[in-house]
Amino acid sequence: MSLFNVYPLNPIAITKAAGSRVWDDKGQEYLDMYGGHAVISIGHTQPHWVKRIEDQLHAIAFYSNSVVMPIQEELATALNNISGKKGFQLFLCNSGAEANENALKLASFHTGRKKIVAFKKAFHGRTSLAVAATDNPSIVAPVNETDNIIFLPFNDIASLQKCFAEQGTNIAAVIIEGIQGVAGIYEADDAFLQAIRKCCDDFGAVYIADSVQCGYGRSGQFFAHDHAGVSADIYSMAKGMGNGFPIGGILIAPHIQAKFGMLGTTFGGNPLACAAALAVIEVMQQDHLIKAAEEKGNYLINALKNTEGVKSVRGRGLMIGFEMEAGLEDLRKVLLNDLKIFTGEAKPNVIRLLPSLAISMEDINLFLIGLNKAIQVLKQKKD
Numbered sequence: 008m009s010l011f012n013v014y015p016l017n018p019i020a021i022t023k024a025a026g027s028r029v030w031d032d033k034g035q036e037y038l039d040m041y042g043g044h045a046v047i048s049i050g051h052t053q054p055h056w057v058k059r060i061e062d063q064l065h066a067i068a069f070y071s072n073s074v075v076m077p078i079q080e081e082l083a084t085a086l087n088n089i090s091g092k093k094g095f096q097l098f099l100c101n102s103g104a105e106a107n108e109n110a111l112k113l114a115s116f117h118t119g120r121k122k123i124v125a126f127k128k129a130f131h132g133r134t135s136l137a138v139a140a141t142d143n144p145s146i147v148a149p150v151n152e153t154d155n156i157i158f159l160p161f162n163d164i165a166s167l168q169k170c171f172a173e174q175g176t177n178i179a180a181v182i183i184e185g186i187q188g189v190a191g192i193y194e195a196d197d198a199f200l201q202a203i204r205k206c207c208d209d210f211g212a213v214y215i216a217d218s219v220q221c222g223y224g225r226s227g228q229f230f231a232h233d234h235a236g237v238s239a240d241i242y243s244m245a246k247g248m249g250n251g252f253p254i255g256g257i258l259i260a261p262h263i264q265a266k267f268g269m270l271g272t273t274f275g276g277n278p279l280a281c282a283a284a285l286a287v288i289e290v291m292q293q294d295h296l297i298k299a300a301e302e303k304g305n306y307l308i309n310a311l312k313n314t315e316g317v318k319s320v321r322g323r324g325l326m327i328g329f330e331m332e333a334g335l336e337d338l339r340k341v342l343l344n345d346l347k348i349f350t351g352e353a354k355p356n357v358i359r360l361l362p363s364l365a366i367s368m369e370d371i372n373l374f375l376i377g378l379n380k381a382i383q384v385l386k387q388k389k390d
């Protein structure tokens with residue numbers, strides 16, 4: 008049987024990983040500035056994370072959500088502490104799309120309304136409602152098409168206010184990434200997030216902060232949306248939450264009430280996933296990784312801004328995007344094939360850096376040296 012061919016693959020088989028390094032099946036080592044797409048938060052195969060999953064595996068891996076699971080309560084308490092979202096409630100699922108799907112559905116249940124405001128270039132996942140709220144028609148199947156989603160320009164307060172003035176009483180939720188990731192690393196302005204908060208308050212809509220990529224400390228705050236100084240009603244989380252163990256979830260403000268059967272899942276919140284998520288929070292707290300993301304991010308952003316050939320740099324903490332001058336379009340290929348450095352991309356020509364928050368300064372400097380070398384290689388080819 009062949010694999011369903013939906014991913015354009017690099018012909019590299021990664022078979023081993025530790026920290027910010029990965030190795031292929033031939034023993035070649037790579038520096039991972041991509042974090043497996045913002046997933047690796049505390050480092051590949053981090054020893055405490057491995058041990059906590061291993062211990063849990065010997066105790067119990069799975070039981071259904073029909074019984075009390077103390078480890079879910081433990082995770083809820085740990086998340087309240089690290090996020091600072093006191094009194095929020097936790098619903099656990101398995102991925103980012105599922106987290107947004109549940110967030111949107113919950114907002115509709117809570118308000119009794121159907122309309123969702125999303126933004127141009129947003130990416131919220133590939134399940135039914137999440138993909139409908141994603142601004143990319145090529146991944147929306149005919150069955151997912153709906154006129155319940157209103158797409159507005161990103162960071163445009165006037166359009167937002169106009170939309171609420173015209174149809175605010177029909178709007179269930181506004182969903183927004185604190186930093187748009189797939190679009191190419193674009194930050195939501197503080198004033199824009201504050202305006203969303205106000206519109207949602209004025210019209211009784213739910214503010215959903217999609218923190219799947221920009222959350223979990225990556226921006227230098229637990230949620231990137233926190234930089235704006237206002238709280239959302241629902242935060243969706245996944246990627247960094249399990250450091251590679253599949254888990255997602257939503258944090259839900261105290262005023263949104265649960266009802267039996269409203270949401271549900273078979274695998275969400277299973278003990279193994281909770282053990283992985285707890286290990287992540289424990290390491291983040293013990294090693295002060297949110298602060299580290301801020302400091303190392305500032306260093307990296309500054310260095311990139313002073314790198315010849317780099318046209319523009321965007322982002323916060325260890326969620327960084329940069330564009331190269333004309334003629335350097337092959338940079339990502341040279342970094343991977345010649346310098347053995349994994350980076351991410353966003354079309355048409357943004358390089359995305361999403362490394363582990365535990366990446367060392369030594370590895371960051373190695374990346375910068377590699378980047379300069381790759382730029383020289385490309386410049387020589389051009390001349």
Ligand SMILES: Cc1ncc(COP(=O)(O)O)c(C=O)c1O
Pocket residue numbers: 102103104105107130131132133184188189217218219220221245246
């Ligand atoms: C902002 C954002 N939301 C949602 C998703 C979907 O997450 P998943 O692929 O885990 O379903 C992603 C994935 O890239 C994302 O970047």
